[in-house]
Structure formats: C-alpha cells, structure tokens
Amino acid sequence: MVTIIGGGIAGTVLAGALARAECAVTVYESQPTVGAGAFLVLDGRAHAALAGLGVSLDELRAASHPLVGLRADDLPGPGPSADADRRLYLRADLMRVLAEFATDTKAELHYDTTVTDVDTVTGTIFSGDTSLPADEVIVAADGIDSLARRRLEPDRTAEYAGQIVVYGITERPVQPHTDPSVLHFHRRIDENGRPTTTFGHFWNDTVAVWFIRLTRQELAVHDIGFQPVGRWTEPIAAGAAADPGLVAAMLAATDTVHVSNARTVPLATARAPQPPVILCGDADHAITPAAGVGARDAIEDAAALYAALVSGGAPATAMTERRRQILTERAQAARMFRTAT
Ligand SMILES: Cc1cc2nc3c(=O)[nH]c(=O)nc-3n(C[C@H](O)[C@H](O)[C@H](O)COP(=O)(O)OP(=O)(O)OC[C@H]3O[C@@H](n4cnc5c(N)ncnc54)[C@H](O)[C@@H]3O)c2cc1C
DSSP states (O other): OEEEEEOHHHHHHHHHHHHHTTTEEEEEEEESOOOOOOOEEHHHHHHHHHHHHHHHHHHHHHHTOOOOEEEEETTTSSOSOOOOOOOEEEEHHHHOOOOOOOOOOOHHOOOOOOOEEEETTTTEEEEEEEEEEOEEEEEEEEOOOHHHHHOOOOTTTOOOEEEEEEEEOOSOOOOOOOTTTTEEEEEOOOOOOOOOEEEEEOOOOOOOEEEEESSSSOOOOOOOOOEEEEEHHHHHHOOOSSOOOHHHHHTTTTEEEEEEEEEEEOOOOOOOOOEEEETTTTTHHHGGGGGGOHHHHHHHHHHHHHHHHHHOOHHHHHHHHHHHHHHHHHHHHHHHHHHHH
C-alpha cells in the first residue's frame, strides 16, 4: 500500500513500523547499504518517537553513547540543562538498529535501487527504463537532494547555510583533559554574536569524535565526502578556537574525515503537500547540522505519517501539521538565539 523512496533514517523506521502494523510497504534505496557518514545526536523527543514506532530502546541504548550535557567552553557555567535521553550515535550504529527493525518484518527493502524519475501526478516511479510497482501513497524520504522535491517543486532547492562541516571519528581512543560524555563546543564569535567557527568534541572510554564548522565559501561537489584528514589539518588548526593540544590529539588519531556543505531546504515557501507523493524528513525541510535536530525532525515526520497511515487518515494532512510545528519551533529557536546574544 505504501512505497517509500529512500531507506535512510526516516524511510527505514517508517517501513519497519508500517510492516509491523500489517501494512504492505516497499522501500527503494539507492545505496547498497546505508549508514556511511559521521555521528549524530538524538534527543529525548527522537527516542520517544522511535519507541512509539516500536524500535527497542534497549537496542538503541546498546548502540549509542550517553551524552550527559552540551557545554560551550567559551561561556561560563555548565551550558544548557541536560536532556536525560540525549545520546550520541555513530551513524552506522543507528542505521544498523533501524535496518534490523525493518528487515525483521515483511517490508520489501530494495537496496542498490535508485529511483531515477517520479511522475508526481500518476505516482509512477522509475528506475532507469523500468517502471517500479508503486502504491497509492508514495513517501519521498530521499534526503536533502530529493528527486521527488525536484519534480514537485523545482524551485525549492537546498541553500548553502554559509559553513562547511568536517566530521572525524578517531581510530584510536583519545582521552583529553575535558569532561567525558559531554559534547564540548569551542567557538569563535563575530561582532554580531554569531559563531564563525565551532570546534566540537566528545569522548568516553570507547569512542572519541570531533567536528568543526568553518564559515567560508561553499565547497564544490568533488570536494565533498570522505577524505584523508591531512588535507584539513591546516585549516582546522588555524580555525579551531579550542586548546591546540586537544585539536592536535584528535586530528592525529583520525585517518579519514567526512566533509560537507551545511545546507537548508527552505520550508516557509513550500507548496502544500498533496497525494500521491508526500515529502518526508530532509527531503521536505533539511536544516543545517548546526541545529542538531534534522534527524529528530525526520523521525517525528515518520511517526506522524505512520499514525495517519494506520488510522486511515491523510498523510498530506499529517505533513501539513508537521510543517506547522517545525516552523513554529524554528521561529522559537531563532528568537532564543537573538535573546541570548
Ligand atoms: C554532518 C551532519 C551532522 C548531523 N548531525 C545531526 C545531529 O546531531 N542530530 C540530528 O538530529 N540531525 C543531524 N543531522 C541531520 C540528519 O542527518 C538528517 O536530518 C537525517 O539524516 C534526515 O533523515 P532522512 O531519512 O530524511 O534523510 P537521509 O537520512 O539522508 O536518507 C535519505 C536516503 O534516501 C536515499 N536516496 C536519495 N535519493 C534516492 C533515490 N533517487 N532513490 C533511492 N534512494 C535515494 C539516500 O541514499 C539516503 O539513504 C546531521 C547532518 C549532517 C550532514
């Protein structure tokens, strides 16, 4: 009954949940396996939504790392109050749990199958010259460069958010003199109170990860993706506001980094959702990684679509309500940022 384009975070968890509710679901995912990339943080809301969809919290906990707080090390005090259910995941570990949740069901998961075109009026989808069997509802969870969004709303393209992001996972344990299990931020702030560079790191007994966001020109497509760390050592050392010894230790223990442009998909101007093709997650409203909520938003979309689909409700109405909520929350976050600076 439901076809999902994209077996990333939202597509996979939605497929697993629908199949467990006896709803026929087929997923087409372009990658042979999903989960490459860096690491991400899920908050209590994301975990509540995952649990509501039937994903085991025990398995999620076993696959992730407790995060006891976020701390801007350039500010006095402990930083924002802790969310007891906030956890850090290597993306591969999160996707392993979600993929097991979905493959353990009757959901039909077709990896290595790129959807190359979508007829948004008839709901026909194609992979090359082949027309794929599609259903009356098509959920396009195909990420920030969504093909479905290109077909539905060609002008609503992802916009560069002004920063590049470099993410590293160390090959060897690194245990600096900062508090463990805390996501530390070290920022350089401009005269308007905006961070121009943010170096972040997290470590515990088993993992050490770091990232940097650098304000600079957008990178060309061929400069994005996994790369040897060497190319980035100098700009990171020059840009990072953190203790140079800490930065050097993290870089020295890292072989490969993942580099990307921070981008946002504008939502305020979006066309109203209409069947048969409904956008979900980053395909509809990706937000810069600096916000740290994109995956949470995608999971909550999956939860809203699931609730609509299993109760006979309209997925377009569910996504209209999700957009309203997301826009309200983003406006609140922007107001808080202005008040805090
Ligand atoms: C560096 C970085 C750090 C981040 N950190 C955080 C964080 O800490 N917390 C947080 O909440 N969010 C974070 N995010 C955002 C988060 O990763 C995304 O919001 C989330 O992955 C969106 O999930 P999704 O399922 O919508 O899309 P994705 O997870 O991107 O999945 C889309 C899937 O669709 C597939 N696909 C694309 N096109 C096609 C096609 N034509 N045919 C078939 N399959 C296709 C792709 O291969 C992919 O598997 C971060 C993002 C980045 C880039």
